[in-house]
Amino acid sequence: MDWLDWLLLLVRVAIVFFALLIAVMLYIWMERKVIADMQTRMGPMRAGPRGVLITLADGIKLFFKEGITPTNADRGVYNLAPILAMFPGFLAFAVIPFGVPVMLFGRVVPFQLSDLNIGILWILAMTSIAVYGVVLAGWSSGSNYPLLGSVRAGAQMISYEVGMGLALIAVIMYSGHLQMSQIVAAQGRFWNVIPQFPAFVVFMIGALAETNRPPFDLAEAETELVAGFHTEYSGIKFAMFFLGEYVNTVTVSAVAVTLFLGGWRGYWPLHGAWAWVGPFLWFLFKLTAVIYLMILVRATLPRMRYDRLMSFGWKVLIPFGLVWVMITGAVVVLPDHFARRSILIGGAAILGAVALLSLLAPVFKPAPRQEVSS
Secondary structure, eight states, rough: HHHHHHHHHHHHHHHHHHHHHHHEEEEHHHHHHHHHHHHOOOOOSSGGGGGTTTTHHHHHHHSSSOOOOOSSSSSHHHHHHHHHHHHHHHGGGGOOSSSEEOOOOOEEOSSSOOOOOTHHHHHHHHHHHHHHHHHHHHTTTTHHHHHHOOOOOOOOHHHHHHHHHHHHHHHHHHOOOSSHHHHTTSSSSSOTTTTTTHHHHHHHHHHHHHHHHHTGGGGGOOOHTGGGTTTTOHHHHHHHHHHHHHHHHHHHHHHHHHHHHHHTOOOOOGGGGGGTHHHHHHHHHHHHHHHHHHHHHHHHSOOOHHHHHHHHIIIHHHHHHHHHHHHHHHEEEEEESSSSHHHHHHHHHHHHHHHHHHHHHHHHOOOOOOOOOO
């Protein structure tokens, strides 16, 4: 790589960084507008056209707001925690392909920061680092309420990360690649969401819990823990936690688009110099659709109780993910040794058995104990 390659790389990094900030601003505005429409309200209207600059106004307010540090806080870790909560989302987006390469100054410039051959493992590593920011924020505050909030938030994120990882394993087995660009290329005939729809559902549920989105937002349950792990934060540090949460939301939505919805693939009639516009717009459209689905979930479902949240993760989501990994392995491997028709019949039988067991599960569930008053 010469100086021009490094310059183009730095320009791409800067563009992706500021594009994610603008995307967060627009998607927060969209979330507030969609929820307001579902509740027959106007939503933000004052800052910018139809309130589109409300997130920018909130960011400026928090930037100039006085930051208060508790006297019992571990200052080094206390200042590091918001950074650890924010930057993993930016780093995980580095392996997402969001368009086709273009020729610029005699160089092939991809619409991707880095096409790692272990792209999915990189995403799992970055999402794991985000847990440190939450746990360290609660521990370093020197207060009991943030500590309790960080402990249960960390337990939730680690638990649902296992289910999300199982969904990714199924996609890896089906596509045969760890590289994100190769997974997109393997979806030329049809998207992975069709044969891997159960994995898509498991991934989306795990992504909601991993990013502390409702109905899994127990990490910041105001009525239970006085706002959770970031209770003792204020000013720009407080804003960095929420910036990290929404950047992670955009990132996991981009991962869902790449792994299950064909990435940037789509029909576009333009060719030549404008051929890159269509794939990029398709990626933005799919990304907006996935985030819109998350917004609908937030506006529809109530917050779960914590014991039920953990029980669902360990007793339902993870076992189902393991079963689906086994089914995916059978579909991928067994056709090389047996007739494809028998494999389809066996797969249908397994799916039928799983569905039957899920229907019969309430029958064998023990009845709740009745308290008899004297």
